[in-house]
Amino acid sequence: MAAISADNHGLRLWTRYAVLVLIAIIFVFPLVFMVMSSLKPDQQLLSDTASLRAFLPVGDISFHNYTAAFERAPVGLFVMNSVIVTGITVLFSLLICSAAAFAFVFLNWKGRDLVLTLILATLIVPFETYAIPLLLIASKLPWIGFDGLTWGWLNSYRVQIIPFIADGLTIFLFVQYFKDLPGELIEAARVEGASWYQVYAKIVMPLAGPVLATAAILKFLVMYNQYLWPLMVVQEEGYRPVMVGLQYFFQLNVAWGEVMAYLSLITLPVLAFYLYLQKAFIASIASTGVKG
C-alpha cells in the first residue's frame, strides 16, 4: 500500500514538474531564439528557422550584428531617452498616484466617491480612442523652459512623460492597498500629532513597499514599451525611445540579425533588472509584515 502511494506521489510530482518545465520552455524559447539569432548572419538565421538549430549557437557565430546595429542606429541615445522618460514617469507616478489614493482613502471630502468612480472608469477606455485628441492638445500646450515661453509640446521628453504620470490603474492599486492598512495605525499617528502630510510620509509610504514595487513594475513595462505615442509626437531623433528605434531596421531589406541584436540589447538588461526587483519585492512584503 505504502509503496503504491509513494509511487503515486512521485508520479504526481513528476507530472507537475513536466508541466512547469513545458511552460518555462514556452516562455524562454523566444528569448533563446532572439539571442541565438542575433549571433548569426541573416542567411543562416533564416535557414536555421527550419530546425532546432534556431535555438542553438551553431554555425557562423559572431557579434557582427551588434556592431552593425550600433552603426545603423544611435542605440545608446535611444536607450538613454527611454531610461529618462521611463524613470521620471515611474517616479512621479508613484508619488502622485499614491498621494491621490491617500486622499481617496483617508481624507473626507465632498464628491470623493464620485471622483474615484470617474477615475476608475477611465480604466476601460483604450489609449487609441483618445490618442488623436491628446496629440492635438499636446501640440498646442504652453511650456516655460530655459528658452522662455514656448507653445506646443511635440518633440520633447515632457510630451512622453506628463500624460502618463497619473493613471487609473496605479491609483486603483494604491487605493486597494491603503484600504487594507490597519486604520488604527493612521489614527494613532494623528493622535500623536502628525499632520496628514506626516501620516502620508512617515506611516503610509514606509508601509507601502509591496504596492510601490508592483506599481513601479507595471508602470515601467508600459513606459518602456511605448511605441504608438512617441511615434506620433516625436519626429526628432534626439527624443526617440527604444521601441520606435526598431523602425531603423525595417527599411527596404529587413536586417533580421541586426533586429535581433537590437532587441537583445534593449530587453535583456530589463529582464535582469526585473528578476532582481522580484527578489526585493518578495523581501519587502516579508519584512513589513503589515499584510497579516
Next chain:
Amino acid sequence: MAGITLNDIRKSYGQVHVIKGVDITVEDGEFVVFVGPSGCGKSTLLRMIAGLEDITSGTLTIGDRTVNDLPPKDRGVAMVFQSYAIFPHMTVRENVAFGLTIAGASKEEKEAKVAEAARILQMEHLLDRRPSQLSGGQRQRVAIGRAIVRKPAVFLFDEPLSNLDAALRMDMRMEIGKLHKTLGATMIYVTHDQVEAMTLADKIVVLKDGMVQQIGAPMDLYHNPANAFVAGFIGSPSMNFLDVDVKAVNGNRITVANPSLDPVEITARHGSYTAGGKARLGIRPQYLTPETDRRSGQLHGKVALTERLGAETVVEVTLATGKSVIAALTRDAVYPLGSEISLSFNPTEVHLFSE
C-alpha cells in the same frame, strides 16, 4: 488642568443615531471608566473625544477650550488602542518617540524622555526591537509608552487589555492603576471587563444604546443602581431578577410577593408602584443565604446545580415559578441535587424596580 465635559453630545451615521445625547463631566485627574454592552457606543464616544470622529451635535470641552472642531493633534490627548497600533516599520524606541519626533524635539530630549518612559514601564531592554519581535503584553507596554512620553493631560484607553491573557491582564491592570497615581493625569478607559471597571475607576459611566444609564463611583453603582440595567450589569455573578406582584403600597414601603416568594416589605428607592401592579425584585447572589430549615427562608425552590470552588459555592435554584436564581456562598457547602431548599435575604439589601 484638563477636565472634560460632554454636553448633549450626539452622533449619527446618516439616519442611524449611535450616541443619543450624552452628558458627562470628568474632573481633572479623574479616572473614568465607560462600560456597557457591545455596540453601545463606548468607542464612538472615546473617538469623538480624541477627535477621530466628527461630533454631530453638542459641545465637547477639554480644559477650558471647546474642542469640537479641533484636529486630534491640537486636543492634548493620547490614546491607547485595542489593537495597540504600534508602527510596524519602526523600532520600539522610534515608536515611543514618535510624538516627540513629530513635535520636533531635540535628540537629547527624546533620549531622556524615552528612557524615563521605558523605566516606568520596565521595558528598557526592548527599545531596539521591532514590534514583530514583541509579545502581546510587550506591545501593549510600547503603546502605553508612546502615550505617556508626551505627558499629555488626558489619556484615552479603548479596551487596552482585551487581547491579553488573564494573568497578564491583571498585571497590566495594576500597572495602569499605578500609572494613573504617578502621572495624575485625566484618564478615560473603555472596557467590557467589570473587574477592570470596579478596580480602576473613580467614576463609572454605564452606557446602553448610546445613552448614559448611570454615572457614579463603583460602590455607588453597586449599592444604589438607578435601574435594572445597571443593577444587572454591575456585579458578578449578575443580579437575580424576580417578577413580583405588588400587594400593598405604603408610601415608599412596598409589599411584594409571588408564588415562590413569601410576602416581603421593601423600601423602594425609586419608581412608582400601585397595589395589584407588577414590579421587578433584584437580589444579588451574594445576599441570598440557603436556610437549613425549609420554612425560615422567603424564597422556595429546588436545587438545580451546585458548583463547588472551595472558597466559594454557587447554587442554582429553580423556583416554583420556573425561574432560576443563583446564590453565591463564601464557604464550601453541599446541597443534594433536586432537594428542596429555602433562601433568605435581608429586605434592606435588595432592590425594587418598577416595570
